[in-house]
Amino acid sequence: QKEVEQNSGPLSVPEGAIASLNCTYSDRGSQSFFWYRQYSGKSPELIMSIYSNGDKEDGRFTAQLNKASQYVSLLIRDSQPSDSATYLCAVYHGSGNTGKLIFGQGTTLQVKP
């Protein structure tokens, strides 16, 4: 079992729809969770951080965390063609300087006009 799992996609949604990206992780003790956006040929860019169970909203983005189910998701409302990218889920395993940020393989999102 991979430590951080994502569906590789592509996930295709029409413009204006809600895109839902999912991620599961194996380390029950993980405390920090991040979503990165990576456009083709570019480096990953941090878009959301979440540390507590529940929802965290930032503009059109909402991150959802359920530690009991070891599940984190990213919702993108009113999806735009400019949201087309690969979204990487990252989970911090361990603590302090002995911990590591584990990345999923990424989900490719395509928003069609």
Add this chain to the structure above:
Amino acid sequence: SQTIHQWPATLVQPVGSPLSLECTVEGTSNPNLYWYRQAAGRGLQLLFYSVGIGQISSEVPQNLSASRPQDRQFILSSKKLLLSDSGFYLCAWSVVNSNQPQHFGDGTRLSIL
């Protein structure tokens, strides 16, 4: 604010040639520093990380090495490049001893001929 610089942006090297990629961080002290490689269409592979000057941890045995000669400088090197070393090399930093996210440089696209 913190910024991370990585160069060169692209590099074409023959098999067997040496390599030196440099990364510097501004606006923070004593960061954790990381080198990743991303093969085409693949996820992020952690190569090296450093929690301080001269302290290097290797994640994957290979013909690459890393050094941290100064607090905010991280260098990735090879004495003899292999075809399999082609990829997108990313440097990242994070706040030391915390569960905070990593922030990436713009990356170096390395092609081995």
